[in-house]
Structures are given as C-alpha cells and as structure tokens.
Amino acid sequence: MTPDEFRQNGYALIDWISNYIEGIEQHHVSNPALQPGDVRAMLPAHPPVAGEPFSAVLSDLDTVVVPGLTHWQHPSFFAYFPGNSSYPAILGELASAGLGVQGMSWVTSPACTEVETLMLDWMQELLGLPERFRSDSATGGGVIHGSASEATLAAILAARWRVTGGEVNLHGDTTKLVAYTTSQTHSSIEKGLRIAGIGSDRMRIVDHDEAYAMRSDELDRMVREDRRVGLIPFFVCSSRGTTSSTAFDPTREMAAVCRRENLWLHVDAAMSGIAALVPEFRWVNDGLEFADSYCTNPHKWMGVTFDCDLFWTADRAALIGALSILPEYLRSKALESGAAIDYRDWQIPLGRRFRALKLWFTLRCDGVAPVQAMIREHVRLTQLLADWVAADDRFEIVAPHPLNLLCLALRSANAATDELIDAANRTGEVLFTRTVLDGRVCLRFSIGARLTAQRHVAAGWQLLQTLA
Amino acid sequence: MTPDEFRQNGYALIDWISNYIEGIEQHHVSNPALQPGDVRAMLPAHPPVAGEPFSAVLSDLDTVVVPGLTHWQHPSFFAYFPGNSSYPAILGELASAGLGVQGMSWVTSPACTEVETLMLDWMQELLGLPERFRSDSATGGGVIHGSASEATLAAILAARWRVTGGEVNLHGDTTKLVAYTTSQTHSSIEKGLRIAGIGSDRMRIVDHDEAYAMRSDELDRMVREDRRVGLIPFFVCSSRGTTSSTAFDPTREMAAVCRRENLWLHVDAAMSGIAALVPEFRWVNDGLEFADSYCTNPHKWMGVTFDCDLFWTADRAALIGALSILPEYLRSKALESGAAIDYRDWQIPLGRRFRALKLWFTLRCDGVAPVQAMIREHVRLTQLLADWVAADDRFEIVAPHPLNLLCLALRSANAATDELIDAANRTGEVLFTRTVLDGRVCLRFSIGARLTAQRHVAAGWQLLQTLA
Numbered sequence: 001m002t003p004d005e006f007r008q009n010g011y012a013l014i015d016w017i018s019n020y021i022e023g024i025e026q027h028h029v030s031n032p033a034l035q036p037g038d039v040r041a042m043l044p045a046h047p048p049v050a051g052e053p054f055s056a057v058l059s060d061l062d063t064v065v066v067p068g069l070t071h072w073q074h075p076s077f078f079a080y081f082p083g084n085s086s087y088p089a090i091l092g093e094l095a096s097a098g099l100g101v102q103g104m105s106w107v108t109s110p111a112c113t114e115v116e117t118l119m120l121d122w123m124q125e126l127l128g129l130p131e132r133f134r135s136d137s138a139t140g141g142g143v144i145h146g147s148a149s150e151a152t153l154a155a156i157l158a159a160r161w162r163v164t165g166g167e168v169n170l171h172g173d174t175t176k177l178v179a180y181t182t183s184q185t186h187s188s189i190e191k192g193l194r195i196a197g198i199g200s201d202r203m204r205i206v207d208h209d210e211a212y213a214m215r216s217d218e219l220d221r222m223v224r225e226d227r228r229v230g231l232i233p234f235f236v237c238s239s240r241g242t243t244s245s246t247a248f249d250p251t252r253e254m255a256a257v258c259r260r261e262n263l264w265l266h267v268d269a270a271m272s273g274i275a276a277l278v279p280e281f282r283w284v285n286d287g288l289e290f291a292d293s294y295c296t297n298p299h300k301w302m303g304v305t306f307d308c309d310l311f312w313t314a315d316r317a318a319l320i321g322a323l324s325i326l327p328e329y330l331r332s333k334a335l336e337s338g339a340a341i342d343y344r345d346w347q348i349p350l351g352r353r354f355r356a357l358k359l360w361f362t363l364r365c366d367g368v369a370p371v372q373a374m375i376r377e378h379v380r381l382t383q384l385l386a387d388w389v390a391a392d393d394r395f396e397i398v399a400p401h402p403l404n405l406l407c408l409a410l411r412s413a414n415a416a417t418d419e420l421i422d423a424a425n426r427t428g429e430v431l432f433t434r435t436v437l438d439g440r441v442c443l444r445f446s447i448g449a450r451l452t453a454q455r456h457v458a459a460g461w462q463l464l465q466t467l468a
Numbered sequence: 469m470t471p472d473e474f475r476q477n478g479y480a481l482i483d484w485i486s487n488y489i490e491g492i493e494q495h496h497v498s499n500p501a502l503q504p505g506d507v508r509a510m511l512p513a514h515p516p517v518a519g520e521p522f523s524a525v526l527s528d529l530d531t532v533v534v535p536g537l538t539h540w541q542h543p544s545f546f547a548y549f550p551g552n553s554s555y556p557a558i559l560g561e562l563a564s565a566g567l568g569v570q571g572m573s574w575v576t577s578p579a580c581t582e583v584e585t586l587m588l589d590w591m592q593e594l595l596g597l598p599e600r601f602r603s604d605s606a607t608g609g610g611v612i613h614g615s616a617s618e619a620t621l622a623a624i625l626a627a628r629w630r631v632t633g634g635e636v637n638l639h640g641d642t643t644k645l646v647a648y649t650t651s652q653t654h655s656s657i658e659k660g661l662r663i664a665g666i667g668s669d670r671m672r673i674v675d676h677d678e679a680y681a682m683r684s685d686e687l688d689r690m691v692r693e694d695r696r697v698g699l700i701p702f703f704v705c706s707s708r709g710t711t712s713s714t715a716f717d718p719t720r721e722m723a724a725v726c727r728r729e730n731l732w733l734h735v736d737a738a739m740s741g742i743a744a745l746v747p748e749f750r751w752v753n754d755g756l757e758f759a760d761s762y763c764t765n766p767h768k769w770m771g772v773t774f775d776c777d778l779f780w781t782a783d784r785a786a787l788i789g790a791l792s793i794l795p796e797y798l799r800s801k802a803l804e805s806g807a808a809i810d811y812r813d814w815q816i817p818l819g820r821r822f823r824a825l826k827l828w829f830t831l832r833c834d835g836v837a838p839v840q841a842m843i844r845e846h847v848r849l850t851q852l853l854a855d856w857v858a859a860d861d862r863f864e865i866v867a868p869h870p871l872n873l874l875c876l877a878l879r880s881a882n883a884a885t886d887e888l889i890d891a892a893n894r895t896g897e898v899l900f901t902r903t904v905l906d907g908r909v910c911l912r913f914s915i916g917a918r919l920t921a922q923r924h925v926a927a928g929w930q931l932l933q934t935l936a
Contacts, residue, residue, distance in 0.1 A: 197665020199640025
C-alpha cells in the first residue's frame with residue numbers, strides 16, 4: 001500500500017467507522033442464528049497469493065465481519081459490561097499504531113512513558129484518588145495495563161514478593177501463602193492466583209452479607225485461623241462494584257484487618273471506579289486510602305477503547321521487585337526514585353505500545369463533561385428501570401443497584417429466568433447475560449453504552465415483560 | 469467530538485501519520501539530550517477543564533511527542549529488534565478500535581474469534597509450520613498474544629499443568645519443577661518462571677557452544693541429574709534466533725531429550741521465525757515438528773503493528789487446562805458444545821480486542837511479496853555489512869549472523885566498544901544497542917526497518933569507522 005493509497009483508504013475507513021457507529025441500530029445487537037464456523041466458511045481457506053484492493057476488504061467487513069459481531073457499542077447491548085469507543089480514543093489508537101513505538105523502557109521512547117505517567121496523575125486528580133498513588137509521591141505510581149486481569153495478577157505478584165521479602169523470585173515456594181476473596185470476586189483473581197502458583201485451594205472464600213459484600217468479621221476470623229495453623233495470609237481483594245451485581249465490599253473495615261496482619265490490599269473497581277469522575281458518586285472510592293493497589297478501566301464506562309486498565313500502587317518497590325528482571329546489582333537508583341520509569345518492570349509483558357494517547361486524546365478533545373453526563377444518565381435510567389421492575393410482581397430485584405446494573409429474576413423459578421434470557425437474546429434486538437447470586441439465576445440488565453437512551457431501556461424492559 | 473468532527477480529524481490524522489512515516493528521516497532516530505521529566509514538563513500538570521480543538525492535539529504531537537520519541541520506524545534504527553507498522557496494519561488497528569468489540573469468548577463476537585483462527589491457519593501455511601499446530605488438527609491450535617512474553621508464560625503454565633496432571637491449579641505446589649534454558653534465552657523466560665512460582669533457582673542454565681547455541685548433551689546430563697535428586701524436569705525453551713545474537717539452538721536434538729523425558733518443548737522464534745515466509749530461510753523452522761508450543765511475532769519483522777505475537781500449541785488441552793476458569797457470567801452454550809473456541813482460555817488476560825484485523829488487512833492488501841522482498845534485502849545488507857566489517861581489522865565479528873543481525877566489537881577492549889556505542893548514539897543519527905556475549909561487549913547492528921536501504925547501513929558503518 002503506497003502512501004497515497006494509505007491516505008485514500010484511511011479516509012474511506014474513517015468514513016466507514018463513523019457510518020458503522022452512527023448507523024449501529026440497523027444491526028441486531030448480536031446474530032443469534034450464527035453457529036461456530038459460519039464466519040470462517042465465508043472466507044478463503046488459504047491466504048491470497050496477490051494483494052487485493054482495499055475496497056474488497058471494506059466490502060468483506062460489511063458482508064462477513066459485521067454480521068458476525070456482537071455489537072458492544074449498540075444502544076441495546078445490556079450484556080457483560082460497557083465497552084465504548086469514543087471518537088477521540090479511536091484516533092488515539094490510530095496515532096499509536098502510526099507511530100509504532102515501543103514503550104518498554106523510558107529510553108525506548110521517553111514520550112511514551114512520560115505521557116502515560118502524566119495521564120495516570122491526571123486521572124488520580126479527576127477520580128479523586130489518594131495522593132499516595134501519584135507518580136510524584138514517595139512510594140506510589142500508576143501504569144496502564146491491558147486489562148484488569150493483568151492488573152490483579154501484578155498485584156498478586158507484588159504481594160507475593162513483599163511477603164517473602166523477594167525470596168519467591170528465587171525459590172518459587174508459595175506453598176504457605178493464602179489469599180482472601182468472596183464468591184463474588186472477579187474470576188481473574190482466582191486465575192491470577194493459579195498463575196502465580198498459589199492455587200485455588202489456598203484462595204479463601206469469605207462469606208458475604210445479603211448485599212453480596214464481604215463480611216469483614218469473617219475475613220478477620222479466617223486470617224487468624226490460617227495464621228494459627230502456620231499458613232501465611234498475604235493478599236486480600238476488595239471489590240468495589242462486583243461483576244455479578246455491583247456489590248461493594250467494606251474496604252475500610254477490611255483494611256483494618258490488612259494493616260494489622262500486614263496483608264496486601266488490592267481494590268478491584270474495574271467497572272464501577274470510573275463513576276468517581278462524577279462528584280456525587282465519589283463514594284465508590286471509600287477506603288482506597290488504605291489500599292496497596294487499585295485498578296479501574298477507562299475501556300469500560302469511560303469510552304477509552306479497549307485495552308486501557310489503570311493500575312495504581314502505593315508500593316511501587318514491591319511491584320518492581322516482583323516484575324523487574326534486572327539482577328539486583330543493576331537496579332538503578334533513578335528507577336526506584338521515580339526519575340525515570342521503565343514500565344516493563346510494572347507489567348507482565350515486556351513490550352508495550354503507546355496506549356496513553358487514547359486517554360490523552362479523550363481528555364483533551366472531549367474533557368470529562370460528556371462522560372459525567374453519560375454516567376449520570378445511565379444511573380438515572382437504571383433507577384427508572386428498577387421502578388418499572390418493582391411495579392411488575394412477576395419480577396423481583398435481586399441485589400442492590402447503586403449504579404448502572406440491575407439484577408432481576410422471575411419469581412417463579414430459575415429455569416424461567418434462564419428461558420427469559422434466551423428468548424430475549426434470540427430476538428437479536430437486545431443482549432443480556434446471566435449470573436447466579438446465592439443459587440438464584442439472574443438476568444443482568446447493564447446500562448452502559450454511550451448511545452443508550454431511555455427508549456432503548458424501555459424497549460428492552462417491554463420485551464422482557466412480553467416474553468415473561 | 470461529533471461524527472463530522474471525527475471525519476475531519478480522522479482525515480487530518482491519516483495525513484499526519486503518512487507525513488510522519490514518509491518524512492521520518494527529518495528526525496534524529498532518538499533525542500540523546502532528553503532527560504527524564506523533559507516531556508512531562510512541556511505538558512499541563514493538570515487535566516483540561518474544557519475540550520480543545522483537535523488541531524491543538526496534533527500540534528502537541530509535533531512539538532512535544534515526536535521530539536520525545538525513539539523512532540522505531542526510522543531507517544537508521546539499528547537497535548533492539550525491528551518494529552515496523554505497515555500501512556494496512558495501521559488501518560487494521562483503526563478498524564479494530566472503531567468496532568470496539570471484545571473477543572474474550574466466541575459468543576462475545578464470533579467474527580473476532582473466527583477471523584483470528586483463520587489467520588493463524590493462514591500463517592501456518594505461509595510459514596510452513598507443522599500441520600499439528602493447525603486449529604483443525606486433532607490436538608493443536610493457535611492464538612494471537614500481545615507479546616512473546618505472554619506466549620512464553622502461557623507455555624510455561626501449560627507445561628506446569630501437564631506435568632502435574634492439572635493438580636497445580638489447586639494446590640499450587642511447584643517446588644520440584646525445573647526448567648532449562650541457556651544464558652542466551654530471552655529474559656521473558658526467567659520472568660515467566662518467576663511469575664509461575666518456579667523461581668530463578670530452578671531455571672537451569674545449560675551450556676552453549678561457540679555459536680551461542682545450547683549444547684544438547686549438557687541438557688541431557690542436567691535433566692538426568694535433576695531426576696536423580698528427585699526434582700521434576702518439566703520445561704525446555706529452545707530459541708530459534710536469540711535476542712543477543714540470532715543463535716539457533718539445536719531444536720531437533722533437544723526434542724529427543726524432551727520426548728524421552730516427557731518435557732514440554734517451547735520454541736521461541738519471536739524475531740527470526742518470520743524469516744520462514746521466505747523459502748530459502750525456511751530452515752529456521754528446523755525441529756518445530758517436535759515442539760509443544762511455538763511463537764513468532766509479526767509485530768517485529770513483518771510490519772504488523774505491535775501487539776501481534778502468534779502462538780501455536782500442539783497440545784491445546786494443556787493450555788486450556790492451565791488457563792480456563794469459568795464463572796457463571798461467562799458461560800455460553802457455544803462453549804459447552806465444544807464447537808467454539810473461547811480465546812480467553814488460551815491467554816493470561818480475560819479481555820481481548822480484534823487484533824486479527826491488522827494481520828488480515830496486511831495479508832490481503834499487500835500479500836507476503838513485499839515482506840519477502842524486505843527480508844531478503846535486510847539479510848543481503850547484513851551480509852554486505854559483515855564483509856565491510858571483516859575488512860577493517862580494528863573490528864571483529866563476534867557471532868554467526870545468518871539473518872539480519874551483526875554483533876561486532878572493537879578488538880581493543882570492552883570499554884572501547886561501549887564508548888563507541890555511546891558516541892554513535894550521541895549523534896542521534898543512528899541507534900544501536902549493546903549485548904554481552906561470554907564477557908565480550910558487542911554492538912548489535914540490527915537491520916530491520918522497512919525503510920532501511922543500503923545507504924543507511926553504509927552511513928551507519930562509516931560513522932562507526934570514523935568514531936572508532
């Protein structure tokens with residue numbers, strides 16, 4: 001592709017993307033008839049022997065790819081979690097691809113590192129996070145990870161390093177370490193514990209209360225019991241906004257246990273943490289001042305194209321200790337003082353692209369006002385929906401719904417709720433996912449797409465009423 | 469940003485990228501005068517309170533970001549490894565950002581999964597890899613990871629799972645497991661072993677020969693010795709093209725040990741594996757038919773924008789066993805039928821974007837002919853450079869140079885070579901990195917940028933001669 005062709009094709013693709021997003025309601029949210037293998041069957045089994053015009057690729061996007069997608073930006077996408085792409089963020093991703101630089105170390109592209117550090121500090125301010133997470137604080141700092149899964153793994157590894165005084169990097173013995181979560185904690189914690197050689201058997205499931213939040217008295221009891229039998233408690237995950245039902249663990253009370261017992265407290269607010277951009281929802285941050293690490297995802301509710309997870313720690317020495325592969329005698333004072341950050345030592349992979357650009361573009365071109373307005377509207381719509389559901393006695397609201405997710409169920413039976421979800425999704429007009437809360441099958445009605453308006457929520461609810 | 473503004477700004481950014489790449493020689497390769505903090509100091513300490521025009525952002529790209537970059541696409545970038553962004557790949561990344569879909573499971577966007585699977589099968593064909601890596605083989609398959617570091621970690625975890633019969637996921641006990649590499653193996657293997665709870669003490673450094681390739685007789689001896697003392701050998705990494713010097717381990721001979729001892733054989737060809745696109749360099753694949761897993765990076769020598777690591781395994785059950793975790797909110801009928809691939813179970817993170825598009829766009833728009841021509845030219849230039857170096861008796865070629873990397877040193881002393889590297893880099897006109905081969909400091913002359921022509925290599929060499 002020549003530079004001139006790139007320009008022409010690039011303009012065409014920009015137009016195509018804008019048409020896709022603005023015209024997204026032409027499509028069903030998903031294609032329920034699609035079977036595994038259907039998309040592949042429409043494409044050549046073997047690679048092309050010669051180049052094709054870009055128009056052929058665009059045409060296949062329309063005829064093969066788009067009909068095979070689940071449209072995360074569709075206003076009737078009520079499944080999983082929000083996955084928006086703001087226009088400035090799309091351009092930020094484009095700029096990153098065009099520049100093609102590696103940000104593994106400061107020296108491999110200083111601007112890539114420094115813009116990222118600045119964005120983490122800007123976001124600390126905008127979200128009202130503790131000062132001790134700032135890169136210019138004595139011991140803290142932030143980094144962009146690809147996903148909350150990588151952030152939680154990094155937190156586990158930092159905790160593992162700290163509790164063993166770094167020895168784990170050498171001998172790898174993790175057989176006494178114990179971590180604490182609830183049954184509501186995101187699966188990435190268990191996956192991270194497996195990866196880190198802790199294993200599921202040493203992940204304690206602490207009881208939750210009727211709001212699906214951890215019982216901190218139970219945490220206290222279990223930690224004492226593990227200590228008593230000679231195990232080494234080391235890591236606690238506090239969810240602020242669980243995936244299943246937006247439950248908020250009592251972070252502040254959990255922190256008291258963690259401080260006393262010297263446990264690493266990781267706070268996972270992957271979805272809900274972004275709500276702190278709005279002053280009246282800043283309560284989501286409660287207890288963060290005691291956290292050793294924290295993450296939230298602009299790629300969920302903020303419109304910064306996946307992948308963009310913001311991870312902060314108050315103990316960067318432990319993080320770098322866990323993930324730096326430089327031998328001790330090469331560890332630089334500049335690195336630990338914060339003068340130059342080598343982000344490869346803050347993450348699992350070595351390579352990294354210029355992901356900060358999409359956050360920078362979004363904050364500069366749009367500011368936070370559009371995101372604040374969107375979050376307020378989504379929360380308003382969720383509370384309105386809750387009123388509607390409460391007025392229909394076939395349905396029940398199963399969990400608290402402080403933000404943008406409503407878990408509802410048919411009163412009749414689990415099977416009926418499962419059938420309702422399937423029937424609704426089979427129309428292709430909406431998409432819901434399910435969860436199970438203490439044995440109760442729930443339909444998760446997650447309101448988070450940028451284009452979702454009241455009419456979409458109303459139509460989704462009417463569909464459920466009709467099918468019920 | 470409105471849709472109309474997105475179009476106008478998008479066109480402007482497309483132009484800007486094309487101007488950046490085509491005009492890249494206006495810039496120094498890197499800015500040697502830059503100090504930590506310099507870039508940040510040019511930007512506002514606090515986030516903007518209102519949106520700004522896109523032209524202001526573009527202007528800051530020119531005045532703040534670009535002067536703070538190390539330009540990986542510059543034709544005189546001879547450092548690290550190649551990091552090209554082809555024009556079609558840039559557009560593929562743009563399309564992925566615009567669609568904004570999640571490919572964590574088949575059901576979350578079937579086309580995202582199926583195009584990816586097809587691309588892995590296309591690349592198996594184009595690279596001439598073993599059939600048993602194909603997704604339609606009995607036990608194998610491929611996936612795109614973000615980086616070779618993630619691929620090697622996945623390989624370690626699959627190996628760990630297999631050797632423990634899956635038990636490691638529960639009890640986490642890794643205290644007897646032993647892995648084997650050489651001192652030339654990429655640092656991501658040691659980092660992966662630390663993450664996985666193996667630890668550096670149980671990573672055996674097998675001796676290498678004078679070509680920096682593993683001595684398989686030593687591997688054999690060390691494995692037997694570890695068995696004798698009750699340890700459990702489980703993982704061997706065979707590098708095909710080491711980072712330091714493009715050394716090729718004797719994969720076929722190592723495989724014989726692995727088969728006898730039932731060890732997982734991972735082959736890392738992150739940089740050099742792409743050479744197999746060219747028929748006369750297909751020897752880089754030697755021994756792959758015995759590998760349990762393999763990875764190579766189109767984001768290095770092939771021009772597919774970072775991040776794009778291709779990872780294949782011949783034992784997908786072990787990989788999925790190691791990495792699968794299934795909470796209620798992620799269950800799907802497609803998964804349970806076994807007909808669909810859920811790539812979240814093939815990787816560390818949960819979320820994933822539509823990375824296959826950039827590979828698909830590249831293969832369709834350009835085909836492999838331009839990459840084949842580029843690889844041949846880079847290898848030709850490297851051999852030409854070797855002739856020039858051999859004719860100057862102040863210099864010495866330190867290692868074999870079968871592809872696009874020449875390791876050279878001044879005969880006088882290590883300090884002189886280090887000074888030479890620093891002096892060359894201080895000009896900003898070239899960028900080299902160093903390595904140490906058996907105590908000998910070397911300048912790595914890596915030829916891999918798409919725009920590198922003979923005049924750039926000649927100028928780089930002349931600069932070294934002048935400074936020597």
